[in-house]
Amino acid sequence: MKITKLFNDFFHSERAGGMVLMGCTVFSLLLTNSFLHESYVHIWEYTIGGQPVEYWVNDGLMTIFFLLVGLELEREVYIGELSNVKLALLPVIAALGGMLVPAGLHYLLNGGTVTQGGAGIPMATDIAFALAALSLLGNRVPASLKVFLTALAVIDDLGAILVIAFFYTDALAWTNLLVALSVFGALLILNRLKVRNLIPYLAGGVVMWYFMLHSGIHATISGVLLAFAIPFGNGDEKSTSYILQQRLHRPVAFMILPLFALANTCVVIPNDWFQGLLTSNSMGILLGLVVGKPIGIFLFSFLAAQLKLSALPGDLNWKHIFGVGILGGIGFTMSIFVTLLAFNDPAFIDTSKIAIMIASVMAGLGGYLWLNVCFSRAVVGNTEPLK
Template sequence: MQQSSQGNTGLWILTTLLQRFLRSESKAGIILMLCTVMSLSLANSGIGESYTHFWHIKIAGMSLEHFINDALMAIFFLLVGLEIERQIYVGELRQLKAALLPIFAAIGGMCVPALIHYGFNAGTPYQSGFGIPMATDIAFALGVLLLLGDKVPVTLKIFLVALAIIDDLGAIIVIAIFYSKGIAWAYLSVALAIFIGLAILNRLQVNRLSPYLLGGAVAWYCMLHSGIHATITGVILAFLIPFRDGGEQSPSYILEHKLTGVVAFIILPLFALANTAIVIPNTWADQLLTTHSLGIMLGLILGKPIGIFLFSYLAIRLGWSSLPTAMTWRHVWGVGLLAGIGFTMSMFITVLAFDSAALIISAKIAIMLSSLVAAIVGVTWLLCVGRSPSPMEQKVNV
């Protein structure tokens, strides 16, 4: 009886956190849209020069834009890591068969866009941008999806959350492997020593957050100078913070609960403002026809739904997973379309992939247009599909 009670409590905690996560991400998506429009308008107005210069003000030797991208985004990645950890222990990724569908979908949604971009740009100066169309913006995508309310099944929203979280993990791995610079082993060694020390604290049942956060801050500084992108610290730290039973008193729950609003309503809006403070050149339309921009746009708009659909079909066809309740293949295609909203992570990878300001601006324009198209087409598709499967689909046994 006691075990059942604990199980119900754990389920309630997971449901509460998921609902809070969905609410915050949907609101954050709307705020991101508003921040993007405002930032682009200001950058291309009469005060555009002053506005863009503002984001290059130096803070502790870093421009404000770099501080947001390297420091504040580490907190974003910390929250992502905490959510991945929760999903692995008590969420959608806990049971292998249930987890395989979003895992396969995410892999397809990363590989196919990357291959499309690489196919267009192999051997050119744009080749390093292959990681740009691999990413899905969970805040934007969820914000758009939740605007549909009960017109789509709840399982579709949960599937998108799981897929986007795995997608984020994939993007983190890509950043660590392909977008890190030459390694400074002294700094990296100190960071690794700190991580080992925090892991020992976890094993010793130390539950106070302060040692982990302090150690994480020092590790972030070392990673910043190690050549490996400093934001990776956030994900590693998330898995070192004690999860325990995942209850309301666990350090992981407490930190996730506190960070959700901070990330959704402060960090991500600041990221959107700083990274869309771009002066749109008169030649922007011509730049969309370059292989650089085409690789990004086709990767996000076509590569994402094709990859997600095909790899999901493969997982189910092999008998490794099954479609969630009330979801149909048309819903899977709709999620694939919405996954083409790349914004935050795509912008982030763009800054890592290129040094040229012109390339960064053209990539950001391609990302914004692709995300807009993906949102419009995805919403329209899902509105046409509706909530319930057709009689024919109910009879199909894949």
């Protein structure tokens, strides 16, 4: 399978970014649970413009992350894995299963309770961590599996964005929403007029973000909308979309996501933290990510192939798909993001974060070990049929 230079850049930046993300998470947890706890937490509570630093990271900088996700999704739709209906359906249907089954498991345990809003927490896959885990397997990983996981994770994130827009919006300020959408419409007109300069799009994006922020819908949605307003052209290295996407890879991977991890893993781990894992909410998150993700991704993919809706790439087998399904349980960034929208109670937020981190570690290790065995057998000449 031919892989574009931009995809390779994306894969390698996400891989390295995942390593940095992991280090930041450990660093933040250690500081939060040390004698430096008050000083460290105060950094994120320091107010700028009437809001704490954590707020600007989650509602401001993360919009840039969603802009990058939107640009990658746009590329996949126009010229990538999602440009061919037959090829696109496999990761799309897999992602659907990877969202519905985990959410269903959580809801089974929490439906009708104060924590039922947490059903969206185990739905998403963390692109950076998942690709970082896959990259540890080296050159044994087929290109088609990298593309499948990337497309799956991007679609997963789009699903999470839609869930945020429709299910985690309390009340709408219609005037602000209409202004934001009007700005989006104006940017689309600029696109149709073949305006290629990035400045008016970025300026319009800031205005759209401001009014979206005050509309009741989470401001990060403006990042995705902006991505689809930016001209794609033919997608070559001179296109506006390509230039912006290439410039955003490293700042997002090495600055924005690490800052998000540092700001949102200030979790004091109590002595009875294990008891918190036995609550219905924590169990729903753990089961959703560790069990629901691989089952949903594998089962929906298998059914899609059996019903002839899509086909498995020739160099992959169902063990590979199940392994990617396990890696899909690394929910970290998006799961924590949804947690902050789902709950207001600090106790629920902290126990959810602990469950997310434990589940993500389990999924990362489990997926790595599973795929390592699969590829090791292939290397030594295993004669077992692929399908």
